[in-house]
Amino acid sequence: MDVRQLEYFLAVVDHGGFNRAATALHLSQPSLSQSVRALERDLGSDLFHRIGRRAVLTEAGTALIEPARNAVRSLQLARAGVESVHGLRSGRVDVASSPSQAIEPLTGLIHRFTRAHPAVSVVVQAAFTPRDVTDMVRTGVSELGLVATPGPLPEGEVRSYPLTEQRFVLLTPPDGPFPPGSVVRHEQLAGQRLIVGQRGSGMRAYVDGLRAAGVDLTFAVETEHRIAILPLVLSGVGMAVVADAWRGFAEQAGARVLDIEPATGLRIALVSRRTALTPAARAFLECATARRTEPTAPGTDSEPL
Secondary structure, X not given: OOHHHXXXXXXXXXXXXXXXXXXXXXXXXXXXXXXXHHHHHXXXXXXXXXXXXXXXXXXXXXXXXXXXXXXXXXXXXXXXXXXXXXXXXXOEEEEEEOHHHHHOOHHHHHHHHHHHOOOOXXXXXXXXXXXXXXXXXXXXXXXXXXXXXXXXXXXXXXXEEEEEEEEEEEEEOOOOOOOOOOOEEHHHHOOOEEEEOOOOOHHHHHHHHHHHOOOOOEEEEEOOOHHHHHXXXXXXXXXXXXXXXXXHHHHHHOOEEEEEEOOOXXXXXXXXXXXXXXXXXXXXXXXXXXXXXXXXXXXXXXXXO
């Protein structure tokens, strides 16, 4: 068994099949299959059920995922540690993030990090709920994660680094029922049609909480594709409760963005595993957390996290 075989195994897991994994790895599909077969022989167990073109994990394959990720991460850490002797001249950092936080604060964090370390690439991995983010970090899919939660920040197998808070706001079409600049109270949302995200997301938990409190809302659309929310609002399908990260580009697109009272929001934090990080991930984390306490000099970049 070698680390490359484990990398190939994980590629099949992450890409959902041999053909897509081979394409991502720039390998021929037969070469990839042979490598995984060799790994199975070494382990004495099948890792996948091959059903036509599908590859379904066996119990042994499922058990191998986390140890494989640990082994691959350990090798990456060793390589990165040697390379960092001469400074961060290369490398990458993986960050899992939900869509809203990928707008802000992640855009600002990446902007500042790449200015300081232009030779290091940043790979943003999609996650849709806080649980998704922490699971990706915990299992080694990603080194860092940007999590947004209305409750306590995750702990246990991950370490949290608080960054900022975002309040919820209401997106309406330009001819919506509430005038520009108004503050909308919870009870005023009764009878309105809302576009909502999937269960487990912060925005969905907020709207479900309003319903549970007796506010009679209609769910016009439930979507896992948050990129569709703003176009749906602008077309008049309904309104949406989203994080304040959406404000800038929503207003530029022509939507009204209104504050909701009483104010409620999300706590935003970076999370990492409790084990050692690569130098690139450590540098990203230091860049993000140092920004929270740096004084802002007149005339400098002062955008908030």
